[in-house]
Amino acid sequence: MSDIRILLADDHTVMRSGLRLLLERQxxxxxxxxxxxxxxxxxxxxxxxxDVVVLDVAMPNLNGIDAARQITQHHPAVAVVILSMHSxxxxxxxALKAGARGYLLKDxxxxxxxxxxxxxxxxxxxxxxxxxxxxxxxxxRQLRQHGVEDSYELLTTREREILQLLAEGKSNxxxxxxxxxxxxxxxxxxxxMLQKLNLHGTAELIxxxxxxxxxx
Amino acid sequence: xxxxxxxxxxxxxxxxxxxxxxxxxxxxxxxxARAIRxxxxxxxxxxxxxxxxxxxxxxxxxxxYLAGTLVRDFLLEPEPAKAEGYRKELxxxxxxxxxxxxxxxxLLVTTEKAPFSSLQQxxxxxxxxxxxxxxxxxxxxxxxxxxxARDEVLPRRAAMLGLADQIAxxxxxxxxxxxxxxxxxxxxxxxxxxxxxxxxxxLGCLLALFSTRRxxxxxxxxxxxxxxxxxxxxxxxxxxxxxxEAQENERRSIxxxxxxxxxxxxxxxxxxxxxxxxxxxxxxxxxxxxRIESVRKLAEGSVAAVRNIALLLRPSMLDDLGLVPALQxxxxxxxxxxGLLVNVATEHVSDQLSDEYKxxxxxxxxxxxxxxxxxxxxxxIRVTVHQEAERLLVxxxxxxxxxxxxxxxxxxxxxxxxxxxxxxGSLRIDSEPGKGTLLLVDLPLIDMQKPNGHA
Numbered sequence: 001m002s003d004i005r006i007l008l009a010d011d012h013t014v015m016r017s018g019l020r021l022l023l024e025r026q027x028x029x030x031x032x033x034x035x036x037x038x039x040x041x042x043x044x045x046x047x048x049x050x051d052v053v054v055l056d057v058a059m060p061n062l063n064g065i066d067a068a069r070q071i072t073q074h075h076p077a078v079a080v081v082i083l084s085m086h087s088x089x090x091x092x093x094x095a096l097k098a099g100a101r102g103y104l105l106k107d108x109x110x111x112x113x114x115x116x117x118x119x120x121x122x123x124x125x126x127x128x129x130x131x132x133x134x135x136x137x138x139x140x141r142q143l144r145q146h147g148v149e150d151s152y153e154l155l156t157t158r159e160r161e162i163l164q165l166l167a168e169g170k171s172n173x174x175x176x177x178x179x180x181x182x183x184x185x186x187x188x189x190x191x192x193m194l195q196k197l198n199l200h201g202t203a204e205l206i207x208x209x210x211x212x213x214x215x216x
Numbered sequence: 217x218x219x220x221x222x223x224x225x226x227x228x229x230x231x232x233x234x235x236x237x238x239x240x241x242x243x244x245x246x247x248x249a250r251a252i253r254x255x256x257x258x259x260x261x262x263x264x265x266x267x268x269x270x271x272x273x274x275x276x277x278x279x280x281y282l283a284g285t286l287v288r289d290f291l292l293e294p295e296p297a298k299a300e301g302y303r304k305e306l307x308x309x310x311x312x313x314x315x316x317x318x319x320x321x322x323l324l325v326t327t328e329k330a331p332f333s334s335l336q337q338x339x340x341x342x343x344x345x346x347x348x349x350x351x352x353x354x355x356x357x358x359x360x361x362x363x364x365a366r367d368e369v370l371p372r373r374a375a376m377l378g379l380a381d382q383i384a385x386x387x388x389x390x391x392x393x394x395x396x397x398x399x400x401x402x403x404x405x406x407x408x409x410x411x412x413x414x415x416x417x418x419l420g421c422l423l424a425l426f427s428t429r430r431x432x433x434x435x436x437x438x439x440x441x442x443x444x445x446x447x448x449x450x451x452x453x454x455x456x457x458x459x460x461e462a463q464e465n466e467r468r469s470i471x472x473x474x475x476x477x478x479x480x481x482x483x484x485x486x487x488x489x490x491x492x493x494x495x496x497x498x499x500x501x502x503x504x505x506x507r508i509e510s511v512r513k514l515a516e517g518s519v520a521a522v523r524n525i526a527l528l529l530r531p532s533m534l535d536d537l538g539l540v541p542a543l544q545x546x547x548x549x550x551x552x553x554x555g556l557l558v559n560v561a562t563e564h565v566s567d568q569l570s571d572e573y574k575x576x577x578x579x580x581x582x583x584x585x586x587x588x589x590x591x592x593x594x595x596x597i598r599v600t601v602h603q604e605a606e607r608l609l610v611x612x613x614x615x616x617x618x619x620x621x622x623x624x625x626x627x628x629x630x631x632x633x634x635x636x637x638x639x640x641g642s643l644r645i646d647s648e649p650g651k652g653t654l655l656l657v658d659l660p661l662i663d664m665q666k667p668n669g670h671a
Contacts, residue, residue, distance in 0.1 A: 012480045018487030025494055058476050085479045085523060089548070090533050090541030106483040107519045138548055 003030040004121050007050035009041040009067070010083065011059045019054070019113065026114050038062025042070050050078060052117050055100070057084040057091070065098045072099025079120035079169075081113075087131055089138070089207070096203035101169050102126040123169045125206050125215060132210050139211035152212050154196045160214070162189050166202060167209030226430045233423040237416060244412035251405040255398055262394030265323065269387050272320045277380045279313050280339075284373040287346065291361030296354055303350055310343055328386045335379040342372045457638045460631075464575055468535065471526040479526070482519045486512060531578075538567045539574045543581060543599060550597075554589045557596045564603045573659065576635045577601060577610050580643075583628045584612035584655050592616025592653060603661075608641075610657040618652050621645040 006023055008031050010016040016034055023029045033048035035041040039061040041053065053071055055064035062070075068080045081102035082095040092103050102116040105128040112128055119126035127135075155163065158179075165175045176186045190205075199205055209215050286309060290302035317336060324332055345368055352360070493501065493508045526532065527549075533542040540562045547558035581599055588594040594616030602609045629645070636643045641659035 012484055015480060015484035015487060018484055018491055021491040022487060022494075025491075058480070085475050085483075085519075086532060086536075087523070088533060088541070088545045090537045090545060093541075094537060106479065107486075107516055107523075138552075141551060 003028050004052060004117065005030055005032045005048070005050045006117060007031075007033045007035065007041060007044060007048050007053045009035040009038070009054065009059065009064070010056040011036045012056070015056075022113060023054075023117065029114070029117065038064060038067030041067050045071060045075055045078070052079045052081060052121050054081045054083060054113070054117065057082060057086070057095075065094055065100075068095065068100045069098040079123070081116050081120055081126070083113075087128075087134060089135060092127065092131060092135075093203055093207060096125075096206055097201070103131060104128050105130055120169070125167060125169050125210070127210060135207060135211045136213060151197055155193060159189050159193050159196075162186060163193060163205065163209055164214050166190065167206045167215045230423075230427065230430075233419070233426065237419050237423060240412065240416050240419065244409065244416065247412070248405060248409050251401070251408065255401040255405065258401065259394070259398045262391065262398070266387060266391040266394070269320070269323045270384065272316060272323065273380055273384055273387065276313065276316050276320065276335075277377060279309060279316065280373055280376045280380065283309055283313070283342070284369055287349075287369050288365050291349070291357050291365055294354055294358065299354070299357070306346070313339065325386075325390055327390065328383050331379050331382040331386065335376060335383065338372065338376050338379060342376065345372065453638075456634060460635065460638075464530065467529040471529040471532065474522050474526040474529075475532060479519055479522045482515050482522065486515050486519070489515065534574055534578055535571075538565075539569055539577055539601070540565050542574070542578055543601065546578070546582060546585065547597075547599065550585055550589060556589050556594065558585060558599065559597070560599045560601075562601045565601050565608075566603060569603075569608075572639060573608060573661070576639055576641075576659065577608065577657070579635060580610065580632045580655075580657055581612055583632050584614075584653075587628060588612070588614035588616050588653065592618065594652070606661050608657075608659040608661055610659070612655045613652065615652045618647045618649050620649060621647050 006029060008016060008019055008023070010019065013036070016036070020031050020034065023031055032050055033044045035044055037059045038055070041055065042062065045053075053068075055068055057064040059067070064082055064084075068082060071078055071080055079102070080098075080100040081104055082100040083104050083106055084091055084095070085106050087105055087107075095103050101123075102120040102125070104112055104116050104126075107128075107130065116126045116128075152160075161179060162175055165178060166172075170178070172186050172190065173183055175181075176183045179186070194200065194205065197205075197208055199208055206215075283306065286302055286306045290299055290306065293299040293302060317339065320332070349357075349364060489508060489512055493504070496504060531542050531545055533545050540560075543560045543562070547560045550556055550558045585597055585599070588597050592614055594614035596615050598611075598613045600609075600611045633643050636657055636659065639659050640662065641657060644656040644658075645653065646656070647653035
């Protein structure tokens with residue numbers, strides 16, 4: 001198996017070199033390029049050909065979120081991990097909407113970064129444990145306060161299967177292949193699910209899956 | 217201030233002016249009335265004098281006629297008895313006329329003195345000339361009577377009547393002179409009245425001029441003071457708004473600084489620490505591990521603390537994600553901290569709301585939620601934000617204790633009102649003890665052209 005090619009973007013030099021050290025200690029990880037802002041990152045995509053891009057959110061010129069959007073738009077195969085100081089759901093949702101698959105808090109980056117890079121490279125979604133915990137806690141609190149029955153119970157077994165695969169980062173087409181269904185059927189299931197759960201788009205579906213503990 | 221001194225001075229001036237004017241007018245009226253009454257009395261006196269003298273003179277004149285007639289009758293009477301009767305009558309008339317002349321002498325005026333004493337002389341002569349005649353016998357009277365009457369009585373009578381006419385003429389002249397005098401007096405009164413009228417008018421005009429100037433000056437002063445007060449109030453409002461804005465900007469920049477600089481550096485420390493520990497060879501590493509771990513914990517705690525402080529100062533979501541995510545974060549945070557159920561429902565809220573509106577709504581909701589959770593002991597809070605074409609409606613409802621909005625009005629509410637009024641909006645609070653609180657904000661959206669003006 002070839003090395004995972006990583007592009008590392010952070011405007012903080014000390015941080016960047018620290019992260020580089022951290023990643024390169026791992027076997028099979030290779031930092032192919034470093035960038036100090038979003039614009040540079042986008043420009044380096046062609047020459048560096050990374051598998052995974054680790055993006056800091058707060059960067060000059062072009063921030064991490066907007067850079068992630070551009071990268072996933074032009075290079076759908078590339079997985080993006082967002083490094084952020086913000087733990088709020090709003091930021092996580094925005095990162096997911098921009099196409100990022102991993103969301104990592106800068107509180108404790110050293111322990112989780114390796115796991116995150118590995119997970120997103122395998123096509124899975126990955127969130128800092130603190131975030132997963134928070135999302136789930138909030139959801140449980142909300143459920144308790146509202147006394148509403150668990151919306152997950154509304155989903156059929158087929159829909160739950162599709163939810164998990166989609167949340168792990170699979171495309172509709174992948175899901176259709178795995179479950180041996182037509183693309184049209186998968187799309188219909190997905191639409192029904194969004195309607196039942198009152199969600200809008202894949203990003204919210206992923207967050208929902210995290211809250212429900214379908215993925216971690 | 218000199219203006220104030222001038223204002224205080226105008227009271228005595230006005231008092232003196234108006235008082236003087238009134239006194240002058242009263243004096244003029246009184247004086248005119250007195251002069252007219254005087255003139256009138258004088259006029260009446262003159263008339264009365266004239267009439268009295270005239271009457272007396274007429275009596276004297278008719279008595280002169282009568283005396284002439286009686287003398288003639290006496291002279292022509294053949295019967296001695298009848299002649300004696302005429303003589304007695306004449307004597308009575310003599311006495312009567314003496315009395316009349318005496319009375320007239322009292323009424324006499326200077327100019328009449330000469331003709332009157334002539335008349336007196338003539339009358340005395342007349343009576344004296346009669347003395348021998350009374351001694352005449354009937355024969356003598358028949359022989360000499362006619363000649364006597366023609367030569368003595370008639371000329372004397374004519375002379376006396378002429379003198380009486382002279383006195384009457386003098387009398388009339390006297391009357392005319394009196395009338396002239398009265399007219400003169402009237403003219404004097406008129407002149408005096410005219411003078412006082414002109415004086416009063418002049419003084420009145422001066423007073424009016426002074427009062428008008430004073431009133432205009434006062435009006436101007438009051439106007440300028442009002443403008444000053446209005447300006448000062450506007451400046452104060454502007455200042456407080458700028459203070460709020462400055463505070464918000466300060467908070468934003470400190471929060472950003474903490475978050476982006478301090479937080480980042482601490483994260484870098486964590487990464488460095490981790491790298492360092494990985495590079496330490498095994499036997500030594502196990503010994504150092506607890507110490508490394510404690511430093512790591514410290515740094516992690518600091519990152520969390522920095523983030524919390526930054527969020528408390530000003531949540532970055534407000535600038536990064538918009539109003540709705542910030543409100544939702546606030547609701548979650550409050551739920552997490554207090555266990556309260558905070559529900560946020562939003563409708564059509566634009567991502568392009570300008571910073572002023574975002575900050576205003578966020579801070580107002582923050583204050584209301586804080587009040588509900590800290591003071592009202594509420595269990596549930598419901599926040600709604602609803603955007604229409606030209607306004608933004610915000611409501612915060614809780615099921616807490618409630619309060620009397622007319623009586624209790626803390627600094628928090630004042631601050632909310634300040635923020636809302638600044639954007640031309642209105643704040644309504646429906647609450648009564650035991651009934652929970654509903655806070656309603658209506659903000660007109662006038663400036664949607666420049667979104668995120670300060671971001």
